[in-house]
Amino acid sequence: MQLKYQQVEQFLLYQLKNGEFKAGDKFYSEAELKKRFEVSSATVIKAINELVSKGLLVRHQGKGTFVSRARNGQVVKIFDRERNNDADEKVKVLSIDKEHDPRILKELGLATGDSYYHIMRLRQANDIPVQLQHTYLVADYFNLKALDNPSYYDSLYERIRDDSGIDLFSTKIDETTNIIFPVPTAESQLLQLDSAQQPAAFIHRHSYLFDNTVIEYVESYKRWDYFELEVKTI
Incomplete structure (x- = not known):
């Protein structure tokens, strides 16, 4: 659990960085x-x-606090190139559970006995399931109203931005993509893969706050016949 000053600091960090x-x-x-x-x-x-102390602000006696002129910024964009850009897309939250799996706690940097929220969402394009996403969100940033209304997190990052002022579209991440074969049975069924022989893209990602703590860990399965991976330096 973050202390109150850390919550204030985190909000101000995002305003400075964004x-x-x-x-x-x-x-x-x-x-x-x-x-x-x-x-x-x-x-x-x-x-x-x-x-x-991080060099982001400076104080001038009698004048106030100012944004440091020496601070550096960096913008990172990561995106998939989709083969059908005109698809009618929708996202559905399949389940939300409070969990404490030791494997996920380790990924989130949490201690034994801590909990997180597991949000499972299915993305469809023209009614075809194309991506299954398991998001493991640190409990401090979960809005409890979603327990009564799971569709609250249909647009997960927009909700987190509205609730916490944190823009996960532009935070520091690490992400790895692999081809997985065979696809786990539950995920294969939800993605409606044609056969057990069809591979999928498996992506796991950590998103970080500006103090380098993890706010979410994500495991996604994507139909490989729907996505292309495009990498550009900007």
Whole structure:
């Protein structure tokens, strides 16, 4: 569980990294942050001091806090090239469970006894299942209303951005793609593969917060006849 100052720091980090402020801009005052997050002065000062120590903010006596001119940024985009760009797409949440599998806890960097939420979603194109995704989300970033309304996470990253201010479309990740054969029985059935001999793309990915802690671990199975992998430097 994150401490309150860490939650404030994490939100401010995303605003800094996603272009809400430019180098040299005056940053929020302590009074603004106290009001915005409904926290104490000590919590706000601790969060700001962490950002100062990372070189993202600088303080000028009598003038306030400013965005460091020395900070560096980097944009990374990762995408699949789909063979049918005109497909009618939809995503359905199949299940949401609170779990504590030691293998997944290790992937998330969590301790024994911690829990996470397992969100299983199926993506369809023209009513053909093309991707099955197992998302293992750190509990701090899960919205409990999804337990009563699983479709809340049909668009997972947009919901996380709305709830937490964290844009997982642009965070640091590591991702590996393999060809898997045979495909596990449950996944093969959900993807409606033609036969046990048909392979699939298996992708596993970690998404990181700016303090390098893992927010999600994802395992995806994709129909190989629907996707092409395109890699570009930008």
